[in-house]
Amino acid sequence: MQLFLNQLFNGIEMGAVYAAVALALVLVFRTTGLFNFAQGEMAMLSTFVTWQIAQAAPILVAIIAGMALSFVGGALVERTLIRPMEQKGNPLGTVIITIGLFIALNALCQLIWPPSRAQSEPFSMPRPWPTRGTIEIAGAQLKWFTVWLVAILLLECLALYVLLQRTKLGLSLRALSSNQESSRLVGINVGTMLMVGWGLAAAVGSLAGALLASRSNQFDVSLMQFILAYAFAAAALGGMDSPLGAVIAGFIVGIAEAMAVTYVDAVEGIPIVVPLLLIFFVLLLRPEGMFGRKVVQRV
Amino acid sequence: MSLLSLRGVTGGYGAGQVLHGIDIDVDEGEVAVILGANGAGKTTTLRAISGSLKQVDGEISFDGRNLRRVAPHQVARLGISHVPQGRGTFTDLTVDENLRLGAVTRSDPGVAGDLARFYEMFPRLAERRDQAAGSMSGGEQQMLAIARALMARPRLLLLDEPSLGLAPLITRDVFERLGELNRSEGLTMLIVEQNATLALGIAHRGYLLETGSIVAGGPASELAADEGVRKAYLGF
């Protein structure tokens, strides 16, 4: 029972991170209809930027500044790299661009913050709140860090929910994903909305990255490497256009992984198999996921 | 001076020109109708006006303002509401959200009042206000589209084939409502249609569009009485 609970808590902790990145993916997909293969690496770049700011400012300030910068960055990427290709009507080209970004951003981080530096002085992300210690529940240890992490990310999801469902901006974003042409006709500036969508996604990714980095004593460029697979699995499972689905599915993926690693021998050492199998089965059996409305089909 | 006027408007898609010099006037407070068969260029004309047509040339002026290079969302903000062919409903949003979207550019406090007014005017919409708009029938969606367009308090309403895909009785109802709106509110409308009888029935002025050119134009009653028009469009 103790083992089960410990693993459950682990799963919930990682699940919150998967949920956040999945949410970013879904935001982009809903507004622009695109899979952003570079979402994880954008989050990683944001994380490094946040770290850099944290070298000169309190961590909370750094995180908020990081999110703000990421918002701008995401909006710029949409405007300069994605939109022109979209206007040419070349979906394959847009996918390739995000793939190119994936590699380029990862490499860029290695260039600006070389791993060799880490050998003498590791990159370490301070925690935004003091969290030592654990709570004991039925013999298992629930880290305070887990509680805070999950709480913050859930709060973020809630904030996004309120934004999307209860504000004019949110309504405009949802209109965009529902019918772009009609959105124009009611007076929505589609271009601005696209930028906002990408910007929000980038900001969400930034927070997720910063929190993930603070989980261990140090982080490096491989931080987000595999998260992409998990986030995609969650997004696909939840339904690529359902933010709520992404969050729920994120936790499911996290818990499933933790359980599989513990109880299924074949998975030992290769936890990545869990999200990959999930992606595989979801895409083959139920492409619209749990809550999705549209079938994932853009090309 | 007309509220809307087109002079020598040409345009099309890629290598194909659809419009070959359109001249149209719509005065404030009147209902103008453009009749034409499939492929004549009706939708393209409306798209040229609302800014959705990329390849366009000629003079398009609205209330003295040149519309030619204006982006569609800005045309909407200038007071032109375009109900596209097929109604352009936000199918996965609720009826209420669809209506609110009509007023998304408005920041005045009158929005809630207008919303209530339209629910009164169209009780069927009120019944379904929290349902997905895509689940409604064609006629209901048409009412929704019109109400949505009106939520913007436009000065000019553009309607693209409101009769498309609707049963005759429903279509008659739609046109009756449109006629009423014009009479009670003085709302200016430009309607493109294949169904000449109903359209000319509420119109003040009519035009005939054939393969991208206006071949006839004048008071609606004259057009309705014209031998050629009757044979070609009214079926008798």
Next chain:
Amino acid sequence: MSDQTVTPPNPEGALTVAAPVRSKPTATAAFAVLVMAAALVLPFVHDKPEDLRLLSLGFIMGIGAMGLNVLTGYTGQISIGHAAFYGIGAYITANLIIEQNLTVLATLPIAIAVTAAFGALVGLPALRVKGPALALVTLGLAILVPTLLLKYGSNKGVALWKPKRRHLASPVDSLTDGQWKYLVPLVALIVVYVLTKSLVNSRAGRSLIAVRDQEVAAATAGVNVTGAKIASFAISAAYCGLAGSLSVLVRGQADASSALSYFQLSIYFLVAVVVGGAATVAGPILGGMLVQYLDDKAPEWSGNKVGMAPFILGAVLVAIVYLLPGGLLGGLRQLVARLRRPPSAPDPSPNHTPATSEVQP
């Protein structure tokens, strides 16, 4: 020979392939033969091992890129996991040499057959998903294969298999090791090039193009869409498997220790295809050699900075997709065509089909 000017109604920019245009066959064929002859003669006049090695690796990249091109450029299915097949090919070759004492050449048919079978297997889900979703599945492949190889096939806990040097040495007395390691991939490249050219110009090849452009229409015209997709996956996998096998000869090892490197290699293949030009058979070869060259030299130029090569390649990929969607060879072709055309003739710009769902009256 007559010109085949069937251009598919495809407004896309990157990764489009016009149906094979057999214009001026003698000029391009002569040029190709010249290049091949020069390449074959090179190791005997310029016997520097590092240069030969770099070229060999370039040939290997070229083979892999050609393979991906069959799938992506010609059949329109995107994959970012083809390094998996490369890895499998390398693994098979290395292990057969170590365990069974086979020569490199003897392992090639086996590696090709196995990777082709795997490719066909992967092609099955491709039947159900499209575009980015498919890319995602192939991404999973790129991560999965090295992970599984490490877990189930590792060599004393490490995913590295090194055959003894003597197994990789030249069996021909008159050729040095360096020359042998250069000539084998080169000959393989030439053979594969000729095979690919004839595939593309065959009826089978045109079926692939039909599947890429108008899948539904192709099906109604009697093209076996399922067969075409699976076949193109199998063929492209086999090319990459061959490339992987050959890499063991040149590098002296098969390495599955890093999933990121697999993903990176998959993207390098994609870069090679896009940069070289998906519109031709030879384009990916050029692209492959360029990618290999950049990968090798970038660390030198940047003072050994880790990450310079992938950064440049990622940036180049984005730039090429925008500026030169037809890749280098595609751009070259356009340039030649423009120079050949008399200045008074109108420039046939591609038809712009608007992306609207509205019915045009």
